[in-house]
Amino acid sequence: MSRWSMTDGWLKMAAGDGGGMRFLVGGHWDARNATRLDQQLRGLAPATDAPVILDLGQVERLDTAGAWLLHRTRKEYQARGGRADYASLTPAYEAMLEQVAANDQPAEIEPPRPAALWAVLDRIGRGTVEVTVEAQQQIAFLGLLLVTLAGSLRHPSRLRLVPLIYHMEKVGFNALPIVGLISFLIGVVLAYQGATQLQRFGAEIFVVNLISVSVLREIAILLTAIVVAGRSGSAFTAEIGSMVVNEEVDAMRTLGLDPMEVLVLPRVLALVITLPLLVFFADIMGLFGGMLMCWGSLDISPSLFLERLQGAVSPWSFWVGMIKAPFFAFLIAMVGCLEGLRVTRSAESVGQQTTRSVVTGIFLVIVVDAMFSIFFAAVGV
Amino acid sequence: MADPVEPIIRVRGLKTQFGAQAIHQGLDLDVRRGEILGIVGGSGTGKSVLLRTIIGLNRPAAGRIEVFGQDLAKIAPIQRLAAEQRWGVLFQDGALFSALTVAQNIEVPMKEHLGMPARLRDEIAALKIAMVGLPPEAGSKYPSELSGGMRKRAGLARSLALDPDLIFLDEPTAGLDPIGAANFDQLIRRLQVNLGLTVFMVTHDLDSLHAICDRIAVLAEKRVMVIGTMADMLRHEHPWLRAYFHGPRARAAQPQVEEVGE
Numbered sequence: 099m100s101r102w103s104m105t106d107g108w109l110k111m112a113a114g115d116g117g118g119m120r121f122l123v124g125g126h127w128d129a130r131n132a133t134r135l136d137q138q139l140r141g142l143a144p145a146t147d148a149p150v151i152l153d154l155g156q157v158e159r160l161d162t163a164g165a166w167l168l169h170r171t172r173k174e175y176q177a178r179g180g181r182a183d184y185a186s187l188t189p190a191y192e193a194m195l196e197q198v199a200a201n202d203q204p205a206e207i208e209p210p211r212p213a214a215l216w217a218v219l220d221r222i223g224r225g226t227v228e229v230t231v232e233a234q235q236q237i238a239f240l241g242l243l244l245v246t247l248a249g250s251l252r253h254p255s256r257l258r259l260v261p262l263i264y265h266m267e268k269v270g271f272n273a274l275p276i277v278g279l280i281s282f283l284i285g286v287v288l289a290y291q292g293a294t295q296l297q298r299f300g301a302e303i304f305v306v307n308l309i310s311v312s313v314l315r316e317i318a319i320l321l322t323a324i325v326v327a328g329r330s331g332s333a334f335t336a337e338i339g340s341m342v343v344n345e346e347v348d349a350m351r352t353l354g355l356d357p358m359e360v361l362v363l364p365r366v367l368a369l370v371i372t373l374p375l376l377v378f379f380a381d382i383m384g385l386f387g388g389m390l391m392c393w394g395s396l397d398i399s400p401s402l403f404l405e406r407l408q409g410a411v412s413p414w415s416f417w418v419g420m421i422k423a424p425f426f427a428f429l430i431a432m433v434g435c436l437e438g439l440r441v442t443r444s445a446e447s448v449g450q451q452t453t454r455s456v457v458t459g460i461f462l463v464i465v466v467d468a469m470f471s472i473f474f475a476a477v478g479v
Numbered sequence: 480m481a482d483p484v485e486p487i488i489r490v491r492g493l494k495t496q497f498g499a500q501a502i503h504q505g506l507d508l509d510v511r512r513g514e515i516l517g518i519v520g521g522s523g524t525g526k527s528v529l530l531r532t533i534i535g536l537n538r539p540a541a542g543r544i545e546v547f548g549q550d551l552a553k554i555a556p557i558q559r560l561a562a563e564q565r566w567g568v569l570f571q572d573g574a575l576f577s578a579l580t581v582a583q584n585i586e587v588p589m590k591e592h593l594g595m596p597a598r599l600r601d602e603i604a605a606l607k608i609a610m611v612g613l614p615p616e617a618g619s620k621y622p623s624e625l626s627g628g629m630r631k632r633a634g635l636a637r638s639l640a641l642d643p644d645l646i647f648l649d650e651p652t653a654g655l656d657p658i659g660a661a662n663f664d665q666l667i668r669r670l671q672v673n674l675g676l677t678v679f680m681v682t683h684d685l686d687s688l689h690a691i692c693d694r695i696a697v698l699a700e701k702r703v704m705v706i707g708t709m710a711d712m713l714r715h716e717h718p719w720l721r722a723y724f725h726g727p728r729a730r731a732a733q734p735q736v737e738e739v740g741e
Contacts, residue, residue: 128642129589129593129603129640129641129642130593132593132595132599132603133593133594133595133596133599136595136596136599137596161642161674162603162606162607162610162639162642162674163603163642166602166603166606170602190675193673194673194674197610197673197674198606201606201609201610202606202609203605203609203615204605204615205582205604205605205608205609205613205615205616205617205618205619206582206615206616206617206618206619207580207582207583207586207601207604207605207618207619208580208582208583208619209580209619209620210619444577444623446577446623
């Protein structure tokens with residue numbers, strides 16, 4: 099059965115009638131042998147315009163690739179003003195050659211590539227427009243979201259409670275292990291790194307201040323927001339995006355359901371409610387990790403740690419972290435939902451928008467965090 | 480050519496199942512060299528599963544599948560690769576690689592398996608694009624820029640890239656408008672005649688069945704219940720067959736064949 103894969107196609111030259119050339123072709127002229135036959139045919143010395151005969155008498159198998167090579171050779175001879183004809187054709191080979199000749203048209207392979215400088219300018223331009231459009235859409239979406247939110251606050255009965263609870267479980271409760279573990283480990287690392295530096299000044303005890311202030315003010319909230327952006331922001335985009343691909347969102351609109359109310363609001367509210375709780379949990383776990391490390395490697399006992407803690411932190415240290423949580427939650431959820439709704443109707447774009455959602459979410463969180471720092475510095479807490 | 484009596488695909492005692500649910504049980508099927516075989520059956524009778532099992536995407540729970548006279552489960556991977564290069568598959572929506580243009584899609588098998596130089600690949604890709612009736616400028620388009628019918632043609636061109644002996648088509652005319660579907664039928668018929676292909680086609684399209692299928696195999700009760708020509712189908716007394724081939728849509732599809740059958 100697989101004999102043809104063992105067999106080669108071949109090409110021989112012989113003298114033809116009247117000073118012409120006779121190419122004897124035989125064996126298997128198929129895709130498998132095409133590469134070699136192609137080289138052989140291209141390597142042929144350009145003939146005079148003496149007539150050429152392509153004799154297919156010994157061909158055992160001819161497919162479109164082989165027929166193409168014969169057709170091309172003949173066409174090239176004819177283009178140079180020579181005559182080229184087939185000989186010893188069976189009806190099947192003739193049909194194949196006709197089929198190939200009938201479909202001889204060049205096709206475009208790749209879209210034309212612009213010049214390098216042009217391509218760079220093109221990308222810069224497109225990028226700028228895209229960023230501008232996205233910023234506009236984010237602002238517009240923010241407005242739409244706030245209007246929807248105000249509407250639901252006026253008519254609380256329109257708030258969808260079951261999806262809200264469902265999303266709270268998914269983005270809040272289910273995130274507890276990973277958020278707790280990361281905070282705990284960061285507390286351990288901070289204590290260890292801080293201790294080795296402070297030991298040089300004999301000020302190990304200040305490691306408590308270092309841990310508590312940094313964890314409460316910045317680290318717990320930032321880490322939690324980043325984990326949640328990666329975990330839930332991306333999930334929002336992928337969920338809503340696949341619904342867009344599936345035309346579910348369009349179906350909702352035709353059924354008189356507002357996707358903002360049904361899809362977006364429960365997710366945003368769920369995250370706004372649960373992110374502060376997650377941050378509180380992260381605070382505790384971070385301090386706990388620091389405390390254990392202090393106890394284990396610095397001989398600062400937990401009771402001493404807690405005593406120092408009370409001296410080191412003011413309630414504002416805690417509130418500075420907590421105040422930021424709902425804002426970050428709002429940003430992450432908003433970007434996640436917006437990017438989901440921006441999915442076009444292809445599976446590919448779900449992936450692109452999900453990546454974009456996480457990157458934009460984290461970027462906005464850090465920008466807003468910096469703005470909060472300036473604000474808190476200005477008001478002096 | 481090989482012995483005409485020997486089937487190009489021979490399935491014996493095939494059993495496939497998902498979990499506890501058996502899809503096929505004791506299924507036998509022969510596909511003859513050079514024919515267009517249409518596979519029909521109700522939803523959930525495992526038409527596409529059968530196709531996927533023959534080409535090796537599903538593992539059968541029991542039974543033998545021979546393609547080109549070789550038992551695909553028993554041969555060495557290298558022989559299997561050789562067999563795979565002798566068939567082409569058109570999935571329902573073309574299954575084109577979205578990162579590549581149409582021409583590059585067609586060139587994938589030529590590049591991977593035959594190591595053809597770029598110039599020859601481009602020439603043969605252009606030839607295949609013309610053969611499936613796509614305009615030359617379609618070659619440089621990405622799949623997302625094409626209509627459903629064009630994607631199917633491009634998928635067909637890719638499945639023909641290595642000049643296979645056998646092609647598998649999964650609902651080739653589904654989702655096409657009647658004109659597009661009729662054109663696609665004629666395209667398959669023309670390629671089958673000109674290239675000497677054997678075609679294994681899963682379809683629901685009564686027009687395709689009438690217009691181009693040499694034989695029809697009906698999947699029901701977990702096996703091939705009937706196999707034969709259109710005239711055999713029209714004569715058969717099984718209630719499902721009567722409903723399928725004599726229903727209102729069937730009558731609309733091809734009244735003149737109806738007369739031949741009676």
